[in-house]
Each structure stands twice: as C-alpha cells, then as structure tokens.
Amino acid sequence: DAGITQSPRHKVTETGTPVTLRCHQTENHRYMYWYRQDPGHGLRLIHYSYGVKDTDKGEVSDGYSVSRSKTEDFLLTLESATSSQTSVYFCAISATGTTYEQYFGPGTRLTVT
C-alpha cells in the first residue's frame, strides 16, 4: 500500500458539530483527493488538490471544505455535520498530472447521530 494514513479511522459525532478528517501521505505526491462511499453510489469525489493551497470541487462538495497547507497533509472539514454525511471517507493520492493512477488510504468511518 502507498504511504497514506487517515485519522481518525472511526468517529461518531452529533448533528451540528464541526468535524475534521486528516489525510497524510509520505509519497510526496502532488495530487490528493477526498471521496465518500455510500451503498449504491460507489465512490464520489468531494474535493481534490493539485498542489499546496490549490484545490477544486468535486461532484458532491456542498457542506464540505478542504485545506492543504503542506504537500503531505489534506484536511476535509464538515463545518456543521448532518446525518446525510454519515459515510466512509477515503483519501487518495496520485503522483503527477500524467501518471493518472490513484491510490487510496484506509478510510474513515464517520457516523453523525
């Protein structure tokens, strides 16, 4: 597995609270991604980053924000968690704009009660 870790691995939180998930990589890859996985939907892109401080929206970005202040870290924040954001969140990385292959982290299971 590529050097990708996610923290926390499991979290239970209440509706309305802020939550931050962290993705850390040791591969020095330029691109980092956040996906959510829900039954019947496969994986859906939330946000991605193509460099430090450079981010863009994916197909399900509403309710989420991201930040990347260092190459190795990509943070996903739920400003005010809702029950519809209960999901498994995966981070992924890829090396360059021409390499294309994305490798996934172990995932974070988030439950919003």
Add this chain to the structure above:
Amino acid sequence: GENVEQHPSTLSVQEGDSAVIKCTYSDSASNYFPWYKQELGKRPQLIIDIRSNVGEKKDQRIAVTLNKTAKHFSLHITETQPEDSAVYFCAASINGNKLVFGAGTILRVKS
C-alpha cells in the same frame, strides 16, 4: 458531467469460470478508465487501467477492453478463484482527475 453505469450489480460464478463486468460512460472526452477491487472493510485497490489510445490491456488473469465508439469498457477475469470475490468498481475521467465511479459489482466465486 460524466456519468458511469456499471452492470451487473451482482455476479455469481463457479470457480474456474470467467467473469465479465461492463461499464458505459457518457463523456466522449474521457480518456482514462481504471478498475478497482474492494474487499470487505478494506480500501479500493487499483487492479488494472486503460487509456483511450489502447483497445485492450492484459495482466495475467485480468483484462480490460475499451470501445471508444460505443463508449463502453469491460473487465474480464478468467479462471476465477475464491479470492477474486470482492466488489469491483469501474471509473472514468479526463486526464486522471475527477474520477467518476460506477456503483459497483459484487462478484461471488463459488467453490
């Protein structure tokens, strides 16, 4: 935007038989098509991918074919084994970013 449809949603095969999973995409500009395998409780693992300048790619028992005209691509697994049992996802993108995934296929290999 891109839309990827994947069929079938579940597939059961006897050990040693072949399995085929098909995906269609909507955006003719898409040029990168990876396949991922996900075991229960694990992360998705890239198993094979193909770019639009290639019609077929093989890696041991796994192959992927691409028909750009019809906008569909398929995963072929030959001589299936119990350890092939997993959920398989196809995806499509333009230049590797913003992967759009299919909904997944549960493959069960019966021994």
